Amino acid sequence: MEKLLCCDKKVDKNTCVSSPEPLLNSRRVLQNLLQLEDRYYLASSYFVCLQSDIKPYMREKVTEWMWEVCEGEHCQQDVFPLAVNCMDRFLSVVKLKRSQLQLLGTVCLFLASKLRQVVPLMGRKLCQYTDNSVTQEELLSWELLVLSRLKWDISAVIPNDFLEPLLYRLLLSEGARTKARQHAEVFINMCCTEFKFSMYPPSMVAAASVGAAVQGLHRLNKELWESSRELLTRLHLITGIEIDCLRHCLEQIEEMIAADITPTQTSPMVSLNGNGSNNNKMADSSGLKPADSKPETPTDVQDVHF
Known part of the structure; x- marks a missing residue:
């Protein structure tokens, strides 16, 4: 049996990091990931075979909103990809209305943070990020719905x-x-x-x-x-x-x-609440924001005229 070692490092409250060196050299770890990943990515487009009210650009707007929430809350890097994976897998088995898409994204962030962070995102805070268009009661009831439709298998293999x-x-x-x-x-x-x-x-x-x-x-x-x-x-x-x-x-x-990375003055991003935004994904995620700036998280995807 291979010996596993764990060397703790000093980290912030949302992070749990250990020294992975003994595991990285193990071919078995990589092989297990490669064998398991087939369960967790889509075999076909749910826009073609299931979803009729939701369009690809709506998904893009909601995922951008989810990413900005994760940045605003300083989540671990794997929270956002896991949340999107859960959302896509749910959309591949359950037909939704466009008005429910942000609710689903909020629930998936809630679940992913519980799985990948020491301190998960607070339900109350997530509801505030939706401009309270999602209630805590909806969040908790949909949490059970998502878990049941995904057969409680949310520990997905992600990139x-x-x-x-x-x-x-x-x-x-x-x-x-x-x-x-x-x-x-x-x-x-x-x-x-x-x-x-x-x-x-x-x-x-x-x-x-x-x-x-x-x-x-x-x-x-x-x-x-x-x-x-x-x-x-x-x-x-x-x-x-x-x-x-x-x-x-x-x-x-x-x-x-x-x-x-095209100049924002020629192609500005539009936030979900309809206001112009100079948020650039590469700049924002590379730590290039001014030190005193606050995250410009869109608040309500339902304000967009789909």
Whole structure:
């Protein structure tokens, strides 16, 4: 039996971190994740086969709102992707009205924070983020509904679960690994707002996000990789995902990044309450906001004219 070690680190109240080194070198851990992930991503589009009142752009607005709530509450990085995963899986089995979509997103944030944080999000605070369009009674009753329809299986495999094993096996320095992880986490969050990535295996989204982060940070450091294909080949050997599939996913992520970093004065984001916003996903998630600014969390997705 492999020996497991846990070295505690000093962290804030919402974080529980241990030294993962003994586990990262274990092929069994990565293999288990790869075997389990098939349960937790969509095989088909629920917009085609089930949902008629909800459209993809509505999902995008709600997921962006969920991301901003997580930023405003300083949630752990894996709370938002897990919440979106739960929301997508629920929408694949239960037909909803558009007026119920923010309620579902709120409930999924509530559940994900209970699973991935030491201190979960408070129900009362989440209701306030919806401008009290969601009541605490609705939150609790829908919590049971979501759990029952997901068969209480909310401990899903998400892209974030693959980051450490991938970065460890790419033989990056500690400093480079930290920077690559931070950028990859942002890319994963961005992927969560795009529905098409919900139908990709979490390992593929993680590997492509890591590839995009490494390429962006190191411009293919010649000491490690001579070409983009060599990096993709390394990721293929780690995950078993075909190189062409990895390249296609990576290119889609890079296109999404390029579209997001266009000047805000020419393409401002519109907040869910209908007001113009200069929030830029890359800037906000990379810690580039002014130190004294407050999170500009939209309050009511139902204000948008769908």
